[in-house]
Amino acid sequence: MSQKADVMKTITVRDRGAGVGGLSLTNMPYPHAAQNDVIVRVHAGGFTPGEPDWPTTWADRAGRDRTPSVPGHELSDVVVELGTEPRASPSASGCSG
């Protein structure tokens, strides 16, 4: 088992008006799996050019600011960590979109 990293490399967006020109490579803190969360190791991902215009890119379901937001909803990944009470047993690999 590899040692847990402190940071993860991501593509983030910070400027709502910048569109796809606002994508930048950023180091972000390694995420914490809260209740119901899983952490996945992404092998490959896609991106939809409209994402910088989606309200969900900028606010979560509770309306909280998500900036810096990590775009990309199409993932091929492996679950590497479970939160305390994941709702359903995750698959070894999955995709979402």
Next chain:
Amino acid sequence: MIGTGRAADRDTALGLGMNAFLDLQADKLEDAGEVDVVFDVIGGEILDRSAALVRAGGTLVSTARMPTVQPKDGHAVFFLVEPDRSRLAELAQRLRDGRLKPIVGAVRPLAEAPAAFAPDRRTPGKTIIRIAEGG
């Protein structure tokens, strides 16, 4: 089954089983005639004009936005997929069977993602960002 798009997409569309292809920059969308279903992923003016193509009892489906122009005697639907495990498994099976043919365009590393999606770039197919080595 009639595909629409840019001229450069013609061979891809016909290769996927379309019986005919309309080049939206050269042909008139209205030349498609009446159809049972329009599946729109473009939106905008093309979506608005598509409503008139739907024959009575037919359906206009868009993944771009809720259609604002309704087919005269048909339905209009805004559709976005809600993934669930059983349907994702079904899609994976279709991929293995060769019934689904994903059109993968460029495959680029994470560091090149901002350049890969630059607004002035148009790459045929889906651009994939590969993150894990050998993944």
